[in-house]
């Protein structure tokens with residue numbers, strides 16, 4: 327499956343002290359009570375960007391806003407890496423790999439990954 331990797335994005339400060347995430351010409355507003363970014367114009371075809379992290383088993387983790395998600399083998403849903411700890415955050419992707427639902431209410435801090443030239447490494 328083709329995944330959307332490596333989109334460029336920038337943060338745009340707003341006059342209310344927040345920031346918008348701009349991605350490929352679309353802007354996203356950060357939800358105050360969660361880590362989610364929602365498209366600031368829901369009628370446009372905006373979507374969230376994410377990175378994929380290859381694993382030794384040939385699967386791919388999704389990294390979105392510093393959190394990582396595993397693919398559920400029976401569905402297109404991706405579940406938080408800390409699902410076993412009771413975290414219910416999940417992502418739903420369409421057949422093109424575009425995030426169509428992001429429930430990012432994590433109950434924990436994001437895992438520590440660092441970005442290197444070779445990709446992301448968990449530290």
Ligand SMILES: [Zn+2]
Pocket residue numbers: 393406407408409413414415431432433434
């Ligand atoms: Zn989580």
